[in-house]
Amino acid sequence: MTRERLYLFDTTLRDGAQTNGVDFTLADKLAIVGMLDELGIDYVEGGYPGANQTDTELFGEKRKLHTTFTAFGMTRRPGRSASNDPGLAMLLEAEADAICFVAKSWDYHVKVALETTPEENIASIRDSVRAAKSRGREVLLDCEHFFDGYKANPAFALACARAAYEEGARWVVLCDTNGGTLPHEVERIVGEVVKVIPGDHVGIHAHNDTEQAVANSLAAVRAGARQIQGTLNGLGERCGNANLVSIIPTLKLKPDYADAFEIGVSDAALQRLAQVSRALDERLNRAPNRHAPYVGESAFATKAGIHASAILKDPTTYEHVAPERVGNKRKVLVSEQAGKSNVLAELERIGIKADKDDPRVTRLLEIVKEREAIGYAYEAADASFELLARRTLGAVPDYFDVTQFDVTVEQRYNAVGERVTVAMAVVKVKIGDQSTISAAEGNGPVNALDQALRKDLGKYQKYIDSLSLSDFRVRILNSGTEAVTRVLIESEDDNGDRWTTVGVSSNIIDASFQALMDSIVFKLVKSGAPV
Numbered sequence: 001m002t003r004e005r006l007y008l009f010d011t012t013l014r015d016g017a018q019t020n021g022v023d024f025t026l027a028d029k030l031a032i033v034g035m036l037d038e039l040g041i042d043y044v045e046g047g048y049p050g051a052n053q054t055d056t057e058l059f060g061e062k063r064k065l066h067t068t069f070t071a072f073g074m075t076r077r078p079g080r081s082a083s084n085d086p087g088l089a090m091l092l093e094a095e096a097d098a099i100c101f102v103a104k105s106w107d108y109h110v111k112v113a114l115e116t117t118p119e120e121n122i123a124s125i126r127d128s129v130r131a132a133k134s135r136g137r138e139v140l141l142d143c144e145h146f147f148d149g150y151k152a153n154p155a156f157a158l159a160c161a162r163a164a165y166e167e168g169a170r171w172v173v174l175c176d177t178n179g180g181t182l183p184h185e186v187e188r189i190v191g192e193v194v195k196v197i198p199g200d201h202v203g204i205h206a207h208n209d210t211e212q213a214v215a216n217s218l219a220a221v222r223a224g225a226r227q228i229q230g231t232l233n234g235l236g237e238r239c240g241n242a243n244l245v246s247i248i249p250t251l252k253l254k255p256d257y258a259d260a261f262e263i264g265v266s267d268a269a270l271q272r273l274a275q276v277s278r279a280l281d282e283r284l285n286r287a288p289n290r291h292a293p294y295v296g297e298s299a300f301a302t303k304a305g306i307h308a309s310a311i312l313k314d315p316t317t318y319e320h321v322a323p324e325r326v327g328n329k330r331k332v333l334v335s336e337q338a339g340k341s342n343v344l345a346e347l348e349r350i351g352i353k354a355d356k357d358d359p360r361v362t363r364l365l366e367i368v369k370e371r372e373a374i375g376y377a378y379e380a381a382d383a384s385f386e387l388l389a390r391r392t393l394g395a396v397p398d399y400f401d402v403t404q405f406d407v408t409v410e411q412r413y414n415a416v417g418e419r420v421t422v423a424m425a426v427v428k429v430k431i432g433d434q435s436t437i438s439a440a441e442g443n444g445p446v447n448a449l450d451q452a453l454r455k456d457l458g459k460y461q462k463y464i465d466s467l468s469l470s471d472f473r474v475r476i477l478n479s480g481t482e483a484v485t486r487v488l489i490e491s492e493d494d495n496g497d498r499w500t501t502v503g504v505s506s507n508i509i510d511a512s513f514q515a516l517m518d519s520i521v522f523k524l525v526k527s528g529a530p531v
């Protein structure tokens, strides 16, 4: 049975760059283009040449890629000729394989926003597509507000789309710009469009304002569209764009799609999907969404004891797909409600051999329960759990000992008379027979403590050089009569590995210290540092 080809178009670097707080540098953009290219995405939209310096530079030279590298821009302005429009000229000059024009397809917007006539809007589409074609570019047309436009005036919306197709645009992309269209509407309207324009020239560009961008993309495919536009991790303004990281595995692993369609992402590339998703968050300096479908840390995590024992016997009992297919891991959470089976499953996953009748396993479970009762959260702190397990069952070497630390916070006037708060930490560390004292300043007490602790660990320094803290979360818990502080620290190293550690105390510095210590010791264990 031959499968039909479905094309993926990524707009992380253009539409995704509209996200609040996202600002890609040229280096970011080049790295992300490389990642998408390796993943097997058919089209990568890099940006809007002429709109800013970064995008102009990005398209300033030819990039060696497998993907169809695409520049985005507007059709010629109303009332101008294609040869006398600086914006269009910029776009035609760009070193891109394809040009994706955006044009209005809602008559109301043509009148109110563009202040021109329907005829001129269509003429602008025709002229722009023709100009790009004559420069040898593949052409796409994003029909802005297509679904709202179609509901208001189907004949005009279709006329815009058809004009581009007739002039030789490879793709006419139907955009749900406001993101309010529902799947059944998308399916019906795309069904109407493909009667006029062949489906293998029709694309879908969905926004997530009703949290159905993925569903809308799949609805469009069911109705006949053969290109899906979206972004990594659903990045995009407001509620985001269609999330390619959810769409790709659905197309590859769900038989209804996998049997009917073929995409450019190979099985091997799919196994790197979780890594690609996390690498984007890394660039954005964001903590990954734990609950992201397929790739989130919790996507294959199970908590209750009865589920965990079933999962050990047969993983398919509680998993809709195998986590390793998308580069993710199964995780059995160790928690207050945990039974021995959770603990055993988690030990197996982290590579510790233990017998279910081993009294140390029972002891470990008791310790977990005792500590969770006073505020520790091991299901969120995998690395602290692993250390606790290794300590209880075997041995974690005493690499070093912090014999004393001292943290001060001082508020004073600086040399130019501004009031500043300065934190300083002094740490005494004993490694073997040697003692060292390190001091460091920080922007806060925990930061100062972290800096001082990691300043001089003697022979272990080389193992922790690449360690950095990527997230720090504090929660005040009310357990019994006194409030305690729980600190969760997420760390990472230059292998791209991430781990979370926990500390609990009535004192926030002490809680942070515990979590910092666990993070460093975990890194040493992980690196196989000799004692």
Ligand SMILES: [Zn+2]
Pocket: 015, 175, 177, 205, 207
């Ligand atoms: Zn958009």
